Amino acid sequence: MDKRIEAICGDAIAELQKMENESVNLIVTDPPYNLNKDYGTSQDKLKFEDYLEFSRLWLKEAKRVLKPDGTIYIFMGMKYISYIYIILEQELGMTFNSWITWYYTQGIGKTKGFSPRHDDILMFTKNAKKFVFDLDAIRVPQKYYRSVNNMRGANPGNVWEFSHMHYCNKNRKKHPTQKPEGLYERMILASSKENDVVVDPFVGSGTCLRVCQQTNRRGVGIDINPEYIEMTEERLLEEFKGFDSIDEKMKRCPNDLNDANVRIEYIENHIQLFLKNHPDAITEFLEEVKQKYLTKMIETGQIWIFDQYGVAI
Template sequence: MDINLEAICGDAIIELKKIESNSVDLIVTDPPYNLNKHYGNNYDKFEFDEYLNFSREWIKEAVRVLKPDGTMYVFMGMKYISYIYNVLEKEMEMYFNSWITWYYTQGIGKTKGYSPRHDDILMFTKDKKRFKFNLDEIRVPQKYYRSVNNMRGANPGNVWEFSHMHYCNKNRMKHPTQKPEGLYERMILASSDEGDVVLDPFLGSGTLLRVCQNTNRNGIGIDINPEYIRMSKERLEEKFLGFDSIDERMKRVPNDLNNAEIRENYIKNHISWFLKNHQDAIDDFMKEVKEKYYDKMKETNQLYLFKTYTSYKCRKK
């Protein structure tokens, strides 16, 4: 599928005004939190009312370009999230769907008060009922296999655990608030289809474009810093070996896969359902399969699966 990935250098509000109304299927964005972060050529430092007015302006344009059945995900810090919620629901008349909590194990340390260990993501839709949500694309494996369960997996819920983008991560860029690709993967797969247009008015390190590139979506990213635009374009040239983060549940092997035929089908399907964008996690999955079912698989002549799938990550996507 031919897709278009566009990284635009410019002010988010000015560039959003150039985009045609009702032309974008999905917006996923991580705007400034007004925490005095240094973003190369600008500081995230506004007076309170100034920041809210800035937020209103970009949100108004974002809603305008969103299609009638479109969805918007907005990352936001604790200090302003209630105000952004109000702007989206009361002022822009969007429909609230979900408040997602991204939990991570390491973050800012505090000696007086509790150290923060989560970010929040607001999910709003332009229409109350008519919007895309591809649940099968984002299910997580069950703890136990039961014939009454959906073998495809369960709804991931609204608390997501993904590792923070540590400075030792191979994909860590020179950006102070880089987000994991796994977060964007889930939102993009859930709320858009292949060939759709996905927009990020605050592109930063280019995560949205990288995920769009490898999920067959058209992507538009805007950032005011030319260095971040250059960084994002270089990132798109890198070989894809799997996204840089994963919900650890995706590697989970259900208990009670005792029927040989069901077990074989499940292992094959698990790779394509849950790990198609995470080739580097397949060995961990197969290791757990071996720990749980090796003896049974030996009895049923299924050991070939280890040879077949442990080499999967070496193949091109």
């Protein structure tokens, strides 16, 4: 296994306590929501105050190990998210940055009340002003091309649309709360640099470490369940063919690419910038290019780009 990636079987709090002060650049994690999920070696069902104390203890250690310019992203269910917010801000003195909503089109069905279609992610930084945030690494294509906007696209905002990890997904593991790699890709690219240390204290199916592996980060994942550590290690040995999820906006081709030189430059840049970790999405992107610009591209001799990626004319 990649020596930059470490999967540790152990208790999250105890393993965090072993880490040096200010040694971690980024923490991205999906802790138990205390909703009675079956995690094999543990049942996610603590008393209310016990769950808050458990959260308080691991978050205290998380803050301690973060570097001064470090960031933490935490997935959390609606029942406890406000309490986690208070612990981070009021008790630990961290700075709130963003409340991210992950929107997905399918989820739990309810017959009385509205079916949930989103999860939430809290983003807090250790310092109010000095923290890593690489916007260029996570921009999304715009609907209309304008030269003043440059080819890097726009800020993705705080509502993210990624497909849920359906059981039919080829990358689905035997874990009850597996998250899409595209979500972790965005957070890790935004809030860390290559060779930075990224920690997931509740690594589960190994999504965080898989993304660290493919984005040249040093990843440390912790889980109390040895089966999940074994699952993670096996996942890290799999051939990489692209991340298992993508923001649908990454595949869209902007309107108004009327200048021939700008158009071909944009198409090539789009593939390199937006689809670098998503080779399976290139065909879909080029199909949209073809629908919008095929006639013009025939006239300007630019259809070679379709042949290059095996897209039929």
